[in-house]
Amino acid sequence: MCPYCFASGYETIKCGFYQVNVGKVKRVQRYYCKECRRKFSTQTGTLTFREHKPHLTPVVGLMLKQGFSQRACARSLEITQATVAKKMLRLTSEYGSLGSIKRFDVLPI
Numbered sequence: 001m002c003p004y005c006f007a008s009g010y011e012t013i014k015c016g017f018y019q020v021n022v023g024k025v026k027r028v029q030r031y032y033c034k035e036c037r038r039k040f041s042t043q044t045g046t047l048t049f050r051e052h053k054p055h056l057t058p059v060v061g062l063m064l065k066q067g068f069s070q071r072a073c074a075r076s077l078e079i080t081q082a083t084v085a086k087k088m089l090r091l092t093s094e095y096g097s098l099g100s101i102k103r104f105d106v107l108p109i
């Protein structure tokens, strides 16, 4: 379904990939909407939209919820503290607080 005009799946066609160099997901499928003539991907409109390391978002959320500090998260995942802070901001703006998220494995990656 198109996230812009909400056209059905019949109006959208597969249109190439976006190459990802890190993480488990190597390619992000892109689509073209025949109705509004816009392109979008499976990540458009999700929590991990435009993130460079979307596979780490559930892990960071879980660690922060368990009481790890931002710097401790960054150290053990070998990412910068700024990345952890950005992911925390995204998670809290989406779900209100980290404590309200029950299961992190259902987060969109």
Ligand SMILES: [Zn+2]
Residues within 6 Å of the ligand: 002, 003, 004, 005, 006, 007, 033, 034, 035, 036, 037, 038
């Ligand atoms: Zn559309």
